[in-house]
Amino acid sequence: MKIALGSDHGGFVLKEEIKGHLLAKGYEVEDFGCYSLDSVDYNEAAISVSEGVASGLFNRGILVCGTGIGMSIMANKVKGIRAALVHDLFTAKATREHNDTNVLTMGGRVIGGGLALDIVDTWLETEFSNAERHLRRITKINNY
Ligand code: RB5
Numbered sequence: 001m002k003i004a005l006g007s008d009h010g011g012f013v014l015k016e017e018i019k020g021h022l023l024a025k026g027y028e029v030e031d032f033g034c035y036s037l038d039s040v041d042y043n044e045a046a047i048s049v050s051e052g053v054a055s056g057l058f059n060r061g062i063l064v065c066g067t068g069i070g071m072s073i074m075a076n077k078v079k080g081i082r083a084a085l086v087h088d089l090f091t092a093k094a095t096r097e098h099n100d101t102n103v104l105t106m107g108g109r110v111i112g113g114g115l116a117l118d119i120v121d122t123w124l125e126t127e128f129s130n131a132e133r134h135l136r137r138i139t140k141i142n143n144y
Contacts, residue, residue, distance in 0.1 A: 001027055001028070001059045001060065001124070002027075002028045002029075002030070002057070002058045002059050002060075003022055003027050003028065003029050003030075003058060003059065003060050003061070003062060003124075004029075004030050004032060004048070004049040004052040004053060004057075004058040004060070004061040004062070005018065005019055005022075005029055005030065005031045005032065005049065005061070005062050005063075006031070006032040006033060006034075006045030006046060006048060006049040006061070006062075006063050006064075006071075007033070007034055007042075007045060007063065007064040007065060007108070008034055008039075008040050008041065008042040008045065008064075008065045008066070008070070008071075009034060009036075009037050009038060009039045009040055010042075010064075010065045010066025010067070010107075010108050010109055011042075011063070011064025011065045011066065011068075011071070011106070011107070011108035012034055012035075012036065012037055012064075012108070013037075013108060014064045014106065014108035014111075014113060014116055015031075015062075015064045015108070017113045017116070017117070018062060018064070018116065018117065018120055019031055021117050021120065022120070027124075030052070030058070032045050032048040032049050032052070033045055033048075042063075042065040042070040042071050042074060043070075043074050045063065045071075046063055046070070046071045046074035046075050047074065047078065049061040049062075049063055049075070049103065050063075050074070050075045050077075050078035050081045050083070050103060051078055053080075053081060053102050053103060054078050054079060054080035054081055059102075060102055060103070060104070060124065061075070061081075061083075061102065061103040061104070062103070062104045062105075062106075062120065063075060063083070063103060063104070063105045063106075064105070064106050064107070064108050065105070065107065065108065066107055066108060066109040066110075067107040067109060067110060068085045068086075068087070068105040068106045068107035068110065069085060069105075069107070071083070071085075071105040072084070072085040072105040075103045075105065080102075080142075081102060081103050082099055082100060082101045082102055082103070082138070082141065083101060083102075083103035083104070083105055084099060084101040084103070084104060084105065085105045085106070085107075086104055086105070086106060086119055086123065087106065087107065087110055087111050087115075087119070088115075088119070089115075089118060089119060089122055092104075092119045092122040092123040092126070093122050093123075093126045095123070096122075096123055096126035096127065096128060097126060097127070097128060097129040097134075098129065098134050099134070099138065100128040100134070100138055101123075104119070104120065104123050106119065
């Protein structure tokens with residue numbers, strides 16, 4: 001599985017931790033920045049990661065900013081992206097089963113690395129349910 005990663009300064013530390021975790025697990029990872037704690041807008045990384053996923057170059061994207069909110073709003077502007085802001089394990093599982101989300105966003109100032117890595121694992125390993133009602137709702141999102 002190929003995963004695109006991105007952050008702003010508020011998510012940089014957690015993004016680096018997630019990158020190390022994914023590489024250790026054997027995932028193919030591309031890091032679209034940022035690359036330091038210097039202040040940057042979240043928009044560019046969100047767009048690069050989201051366009052990479054929407055185009056099919058990457059299977060999934062993970063974006064981290066201070067709260068996860070800016071990344072989530074920006075990613076969901078990209079056609080074909082269903083991004084979910086997740087800070088708990090129940091939602092990590094449910095958003096894969098129900099929404100078939102292809103981008104995960106989190107807040108580096110909201111949760112610690114331990115929970116964040118469990119969320120990443122749960123989100124990556126949970127399959128979409130393929131239930132008719134969920135497909136119907138996703139189709140309505142896609143058609144809007
Ligand atoms: C940066 O200070 C912060 O606003 C950003 O990381 C993010 O939380 C925005 O949604």
